[in-house]
Amino acid sequence: MSYTSTKILFMTTLISGLLITISSNSWLSAWMGLEINLLSFIPLMSNNDNMLMTEAALKYFLIQALASSSLLFVVISKSMVESMFTILNLPLSSVMISTPLLMKSGAAPLHWWFPSVMEGLSWMNCIILMTMQKIAPLVLISYTINSNSFLTTIIVISVTVGSIGGLNQTSIRKILTYSSINHMGWMLMAMIMGENMWLLYFMIYSLLTITIITIISPLNISFVNQTFLIKENNKVMKFLLFSSLLSLGGLPPFLGFMPKWMIIQFMIINSSPTIVTIMIILSLITLYYYLRISYSAFIILSTEPCWIQKNNDNMNALKLSFILMTISILGLNAFTAFINLY
Incomplete structure (x- = not known):
């Protein structure tokens, strides 16, 4: 990634995905923000001149995609049981919700x-x-955390x-x-x-x-x-x-x-x-x-x-x-x- 304008574009969408997740009041919009954030960070990681960066980007994408799909599965399953996508009202599913977020x-x-x-x-x-990419998962974990x-x-x-x-x-x-x-x-x-x-x-x-x-x-x-x-x-x-x-x-x-x-x-x-x-x-x-x-x-x-x-x-x-x-x-x-x- 060598073009400054491209970096600015992807950094803008990365921050936008972060803000969407933080400000959302439903799990679907939070998941959408996480995906925007992920798909903005992958091009910033990739570099055609450095195979280590490309390998790291591929590993990161696979793990984050696995965690995102797990989160979406849990959210849809929960909505089928409780008939709502809201972040609140989580009496029993905090462990299932937190696990993919902890992976992220x-x-x-x-x-x-x-x-x-x-x-x-x-x-x-x-x-x-180590800093920005942890904010969205940690905010979502803080919504559902139980001792x-x-x-x-x-x-x-x-x-x-x-x-x-x-x-x-x-x-x-x-x-x-x-x-x-x-x-x-x-x-x-x-x-x-x-x-x-x-x-x-x-x-x-x-x-x-x-x-x-x-x-x-x-x-x-x-x-x-x-x-x-x-x-x-x-x-x-x-x-x-x-x-x-x-x-x-x-x-x-x-x-x-x-x-x-x-x-x-x-x-x-x-x-x-x-x-x-x-x-x-x-x-x-x-x-x-x-x-x-x-x-x-x-x-x-x-x-x-x-x-x-x-x-x-x-x-x-x-x-x-x-x-x-x-x-x-x-x-x-x-x-x-x-x-x-x-």
């Missing part, structure tokens, strides 16, 4: 397609897949897979993928707390993900060992990257710790000590491999490799990344001061 959003154990698709995408498409054993199982499996899956990865794309699966578990738990909580969690997660990719993309970095080779006298770039990674992992006092802190407090108040203990321990595993990468990057001395471009894009990316990283570092302190003052 990449929650474990329906995550098998997510790492391989991410590995073939450009960094801009990675941002779209039950099915949801608890999905949360625990997502946090477990996201933590353990990233331990032996060398690809930054796969590390961010498993981190996204881990955050899906926390977002589902935040949905039980209320709509405002999961929206806040999602916005902070999206901000941190965009910050990391904004730093990585101009440097043409795809693997962990390449981060060690960032120009040694440009330690600011390393500091920006790994501060954002640690914030994404939820290390205090960074901004990424704030929504997890609120969820932990809520779960303790509502007498869920077992689940919150499991989630905290598994999130510490995620933080462990982020710390391991950060420690190695700052200790290992190296020179600047030839693939890092020397142009104004790096400086523009550095300025934008510095602004976003400042929000990441000082965000928790700002929120705490705001709450205490007002």
